[in-house]
Amino acid sequence: MGGSGSGARWSKKATVEGHYALDTADLKRWNRLVPGTTNRVGSYQWGRPGGGKPASSVTYALTVGATAGTLRLLYRIASANADLDYPVPLVTTRCHLGGVRWWFGCPLTKGGVACGRRARKLYLCGRYFGCRRCHELTYTSTQQSDARVYALARAGPSGMSLIEGASVQQLGLALKALTLIKKRLNRRTR
Secondary structure: OOOOOOOOOOOOOOEHHHOOEEEHHHHHHOOOOOOOOOOEEEEEEEOOOOOOOOOEEEEEEEEEOOOEEEEEEEEEEHHHOEEEEEEEEEEEEEOOOOOEEEEEEOOOEEOOEEOOOEEOEEEEEOOEEEOOOOOOOEOHHHHOOOHHHHHHHHHOHHHHHHHOOOOHHHHHHHHHHHHHHHHHHHHHOO
């Protein structure tokens, strides 16, 4: 009781890969973000692995101005028996070589304060679409460790000499190991 290893383990965070996402790049690719568009109705669908009938879909009404717009989302949450209809702002930033880049403005509020963060993707968690930060989502890759990186870091400089003539993948592992060594050294010098 109360010994080593007792108690709750940290659970992994929810990941973006496990949630439906709306992406401004898709809207751009489908030629939907054309300035002057008013109430253009469409549907965003997510398929099932292996094809077939869509797993889920969202209907939208899109209004686009020169530098801003609104994406009105219309969908049903069957488990809550609720029909949802809410606007998501669209904003732009200028690109260095001309043109504009489109972003969603996160429509969620936390603690009574609107997020409004610019995001390329909004994720559906529970009932509402919101940015990765509001839903506290992470990427699967950030929750995976690689024993080879730790082995290279333990070997130190002598382990790094083994990577001469290495493949790009091995060089990537070496770079991760060097970053890990640097972080450890920085912690020691504080």
